[in-house]
Amino acid sequence: MSGRRTLQDLADAAGLSLAATSYALRGVRGSPATIARVREIAAELGYTVDPIARALASGRTGSVGVSGSLRDLWQQDFSVLLTRALRRQGRYATIADADADPALERLIVEQFAAQRVDGALVSPVDPTAGYWRLLGPEVAVVAIGDALTARPGSGSVLFDNRYGVETALAHLAGLGHHRVGLLAPALPSTPGRPAQVLAASVAAALGIELVEISAPAATADAVEAATALLTAADRPTAVFCLSDSLAFAVYRAARDVGLRLPDDLSVVGYDDHQLAGLVDPGLTTMAWDEDAIVEAAISQLEGAVDGIPMFRPELVVRGSTGVPPSF
Numbered sequence: 001m002s003g004r005r006t007l008q009d010l011a012d013a014a015g016l017s018l019a020a021t022s023y024a025l026r027g028v029r030g031s032p033a034t035i036a037r038v039r040e041i042a043a044e045l046g047y048t049v050d051p052i053a054r055a056l057a058s059g060r061t062g063s064v065g066v067s068g069s070l071r072d073l074w075q076q077d078f079s080v081l082l083t084r085a086l087r088r089q090g091r092y093a094t095i096a097d098a099d100a101d102p103a104l105e106r107l108i109v110e111q112f113a114a115q116r117v118d119g120a121l122v123s124p125v126d127p128t129a130g131y132w133r134l135l136g137p138e139v140a141v142v143a144i145g146d147a148l149t150a151r152p153g154s155g156s157v158l159f160d161n162r163y164g165v166e167t168a169l170a171h172l173a174g175l176g177h178h179r180v181g182l183l184a185p186a187l188p189s190t191p192g193r194p195a196q197v198l199a200a201s202v203a204a205a206l207g208i209e210l211v212e213i214s215a216p217a218a219t220a221d222a223v224e225a226a227t228a229l230l231t232a233a234d235r236p237t238a239v240f241c242l243s244d245s246l247a248f249a250v251y252r253a254a255r256d257v258g259l260r261l262p263d264d265l266s267v268v269g270y271d272d273h274q275l276a277g278l279v280d281p282g283l284t285t286m287a288w289d290e291d292a293i294v295e296a297a298i299s300q301l302e303g304a305v306d307g308i309p310m311f312r313p314e315l316v317v318r319g320s321t322g323v324p325p326s327f
Contacts, residue, residue: 005047013041027090063092064301065112067105068123070097071218072185073245074271075123078144081294082121089298091118100185100217102126109134119301124148142300144293147308155300157293160312164286165198167315168268171284172238173206177266177324181229181236183222183246186214199240211236215246222249223256230257230265237324238266244273247283247320262322272316281319288313 011021014037023029024038041047066082068075083093094115098105105125112120112135119140124132127146132154135141141148142155172180182199203210211232215225226249229235241247247269251261259265261281269276272287288311296309 005045007047010038010042010045010047013045014038027088062090063094063115063117065096065108065115065117065120065122066093067096067098067108067112067120069100069125069185069217070095071099071216071221071245072243073219073248073275074243074273077274078123078290078294081290082297085294085298098125100125102129105129106131113139121297121301122148140301140303142297144297155297155303156308157296157300158308158310159288160310162198162202164270164313166202167313168240168270168286169199169202169206169208171315171317171321172240172266172268173208175238175266175321175323177236177238178207179209179211179234179236179238181239182210182212183226183229183239183241183250184212184214185217185243185246215249217243217245219245219248219252222246223252226250226253227256230254230259236265238268238321240268240270242270244269244271244276244283244285247285248275248279251279251283261320264325266321266324268321270313272313276316277318284318284321285316286313287316 007018007021011018014021016024016038020030021038024035025042027035064086066079068079070076070079079095083095086093094117096108096111098108102125106129109131117139120135121142121144123144124146127143128149130150132141132148132151137153140155141151142157144157145159147156147158148154169180180203200210200212211229213225213229215222222245229239230253239250241250247267250267254261254265261267267283269283269285272285276283276285293311
């Protein structure tokens, strides 16, 4: 037989109906033996799904847009987890890097709309922007970490940043730190992104003098900002970073200026990226249940969850924090 193999060819070879063959191929219905046999026959025939035919037949593309600022290490890994979860459902991800830039994020949203994605899973740079409405009501959109306030009907998976900030700063206060640097990613300040806003009031309540600076999300680019903080005349004895990527920048800056962790400087991150336990000393940080967040986001995308899931991070204490030095 010449030409492109069709689903009918595969169904005939497997001795199944078209519907049963399609379900087995996607792994959504049928016994494990049937699923394995259909996929084996598909490989032997060289059968591949025709996305155009599928879209024409179903009115859906099977494509989901995934957007975040991928120079942040945690968002890189999280995007991979999302795409794997989508793949298990027979969906395909189009990954786009907004690079902490609202203008670039708008272009990505326009691209998703032009591609007629079925849905979008986004870690928004600017969750209040009006351009999210470019994705029509037929597109299922789930924002992770922030609510898209300008696009009613969007799903959300939110983080309990108040608890995270309070826990991280209380850990430093308990060790005796009174002057703490806050290194935050340079992103639009919005009501849906409260961690940076909360930090000042939490620090005041704990008797901490907070020194706030912003830095690029990428580790290498943030080293300069971290160095400026650590070389100030009255430098902080600890730095709380609102991402592990920024914490790793502080590690590099501390090494460059001759500060030892945690003897001279304590560092707390906010992600528990896989590198947090591999660097020396290990990074004290706030950890998220990533698998549960992915599951909640996918469930929101499918409309299978009512309400807005809220996730609380857990403090993981490693070797990067200790009592402050005596000056």
